[in-house]
Amino acid sequence: MEDEFMGMLIGGLAIITLFIGLPWLIFHYVTKWKQAATLTQSDEKLLDELHDAARRLDDRLCTIERIMTAENPNWRQNCLDHRNESQRLLADGD
Numbered sequence: 001m002e003d004e005f006m007g008m009l010i011g012g013l014a015i016i017t018l019f020i021g022l023p024w025l026i027f028h029y030v031t032k033w034k035q036a037a038t039l040t041q042s043d044e045k046l047l048d049e050l051h052d053a054a055r056r057l058d059d060r061l062c063t064i065e066r067i068m069t070a071e072n073p074n075w076r077q078n079c080l081d082h083r084n085e086s087q088r089l090l091a092d093g094d
Helices: 002-036 041-071 075-093
Strands: none
Touching: 041 075
């Protein structure tokens, strides 16, 4: 009698675990994964701020390049020549 009761108890626990516990566990972690995959409000705000900062820096760089070109139209070529020479000197030193 006692063995039958223990068998039924273990069988009932197995069924409850299989049909309630396991789906709950799966749905719990699926929900956690979905929440982690989305951006929070602070993340979106930070991305907007970074985008604005990048746009302002790009505008500043364009302004500097326009000023440099107005003062010396060959400044880009001079920079490239200087960079190549520096790289050559570094390679010779190795």
